[in-house]
Amino acid sequence: MTETAVGSVALGEKTGSKSEQAYTAVKARIVEGTYTPGYRLVLxxxxxxxxxxxVPVREAIRRLEAEGLVKFERNVGATVSGIDPTEYLYTMQTLSIIEGAATALSAPLIDSVAIARARAVNAEMRDCLEHFDPVRFTALNQDFHSVLFEHCPNPHILDLVHRGWNRLASIRASTFRFVPGRAQESVKEHEALLQLIESNADANTIEHAARRHRSATLDAYLAQSNAGSVSAH
Amino acid sequence: MTETAVGSVALGEKTGSKSEQAYTAVKARIVEGTYTPGYRLVLxxxxxxxxxxxVPVREAIRRLEAEGLVKFERNVGATVSGIDPTEYLYTMQTLSIIEGAATALSAPLIDSVAIARARAVNAEMRDCLEHFDPVRFTALNQDFHSVLFEHCPNPHILDLVHRGWNRLASIRASTFRFVPGRAQESVKEHEALLQLIESNADANTIEHAARRHRSATLDAYLAQSNAGSVSAH
DNA sequence: GTCATAGTTATCGTATACGATTTCGTACTC
DNA sequence: GAGTACGAAATCGTATACGATAACTATGAC
Incomplete structure (x- = not known):
């Protein structure tokens, strides 16, 4: 756990191919922040x-482009995708919808052991707040939701979640994360979510709560940059 | 309107590149049914x-793989993605979620002109039912929803809708579509949806209706193949 | 001093070539 | 007659090479 690069299902091409190797390597460098947004990727x-x-590098780059991690311009080259606030909005909004659905679909399949694990992760997150460790906090946050989604019955949806996460990871170093007080709320919402799941709340309720959990972060960001709410209801 | 291939945003690479050309050509052949599921794509x-x-063909194929239209196996080759019922379920379920959100987000931006156009399309669909023209019916069905989504404020979501549609198009020729009576219901649901939008119903109501519209088709299919309901609530 | 223009360099896009791997057919053995 | 082993054909994966395009630089005109 607490890894950075979330692998979208390795469609085709087994490991060992140079193309796959290039894909994994470049993706890792982007997600972990070695290649920052705007970085010029020369084939x-x-x-x-x-x-x-x-040739395999080019293939890898195009694949990353399809995932939105890289921007490619004909006869010019590739750069690591940037921090456009509009893109941030689109990604967060989409993620709130997808994560909401993923949580609702997974909820009935989450057993008490998983709940306990999630709670442990959440406790660690609370510690991170006290010791001010935002990097680890973010990683744990992903772990938390990974536990919830590990039995998600629809792999397509899970894949979309991972794509969104990677997208956000590529802009992690930027200003977006830092909204005062939001992290504290987030931890509380996690606990509330776990209680809903434990009590077998109906799918609608869980979906709404999970969706709100993500879109609240977006709203907080938007509020900070003095704009109106655009969260999905 | 009434075109088959729904183009996901042409990320990078302007038209004119051989790679793009290959991508468009192969995609069109898959979506329009020239290359049927299982068809062997020899580079x-x-x-x-x-x-x-x-080289550009390979790139195009890999791109289609990322969209789920093609299955690629190392050192073996590519085939047009098949009609696995499980995949159908995953795709329809995901699409119901995405389309629901897309409709809800678009609804406030749909003007009366667009509503009228959508109604006209729906009337044509009713005609198709009487003259039994399932091919045209399916195309018009896409048109109907295209009208609703044309001002969707989130391009990421729109792109996901298009991917889902293309995915379904590749299996269009198969048995899945044919569920007795479902088409008639579908037309009625379209009208109900338009009325909700006209009356400025709240986002939740519209989202739920739109989602149900898609998942009802899935349920009908599942009922026919004597299984339980798996629709998203 | 600034702008336009020509030449140079960097980088991409694609063709070709060849080694690697799988698949298929055939002959041989039991 | 069925199964196995070998060999040939098909196809893929990647390296290399070269033409095309855009970015950069320097030179000259005003």
Whole structure:
């Protein structure tokens, strides 16, 4: 747990192919922040670094482009996707919808052991707040939701969740995360969510709560940059 | 209108590149049914057909793989994605969630002109039922929802809708569509949806109705293959 | 001093080529 | 006759090479 790169299902191409290798390597560097937004991804350079030719690197970059982690411009090159506030809004809004559904679908399948694990993670998050460790907090936050989703019955939805997370990870270093007080609320909402799941609340209620949990972060950000609410109801 | 291939935002790579050309061509053939599920996509063959080399074709195929239209197996090759009932369930369930959200987000932005257009399309669909023209019916069905979504404020969500549609298009020729009576209900639900939008119903109500509209088709299919309901509440 | 223009460099896009892997067919054995 | 082992054909995966395009730089005109 507490890893950074969330792998979307390795469609096709088993590990071992140079293409896959390049994909994994570049993705990791983006998600962990080695390549920051705006960073220029030169095919030949990456190819040399990884000891492969440009063809598989190009393929990897295009794949990352499809996931939104990279921006590609014809005859110009690729750069790590940036921190456009509009994109942030789109991503968070989409994620709130997807995560809401994922939570509702997973809820009936979550057993007491998983709940306990989630609670332990949440306790650690609370510690992080006291010791002010935002990096670890963010990682644990992902762990928390990973526990909830680990038995999600629809892999498509799970994949969309992971894409959203990776998208956010690529802009993690930016200003977006830092909204005063939001983290504290977040921990409380986690506990509330667990109680809803434990009490077998109906799917609608759980979905709404989970959705609100994500969109509240977006609202907090928007409020800070003095704009109106755009959360999904 | 009434076109088949719904283009997901042309990320990067302007038109004119061989890669893009290959992507568009192969995608169209899949969506329109020239390449049926299971069809073997041999890189060299496609390259020759299109008058390009294998490299851009390979890139195009990988892109289609990322969208779920194609299945790729290392050192074996690519085939058009099939009609696995489980996949159908996953796709429909995801689509019901995404379309629900898309409709709710779009509703406040739909003007009376668009409503009128949608109604006209729906009337045509009713005609198709009488003259039994399922192909046209399906195309019009997409048109109907396209009208609703044309001002969707979140392009990410719109893109997910299109991906789902294309995914379904690739299995259109299969048995899934044919559930007795469902088409008639569908037309009625369209009208109900339009009335909700006209009357400025709240976002939750609209979202729920739109979601139900899609998941009802899934339920009908599942009922026919004598299984229980798995629709999202 | 600033702007336009031509030449240079960096980088991409794609073709071709070849080694690697799988699949299929055939012959051989039990 | 069925199964196995070998060999040939098909196809993929990647390296290399080169033409095309855009970015950069320096030179000259006003």
């Amino acid at each position: 030949a350079k990456i190819a040399e670094d990884l000891g492969v030719s440009v | 060299a063959k496609i390259a020759e057909d299109l008058g390009v080399s294998v």
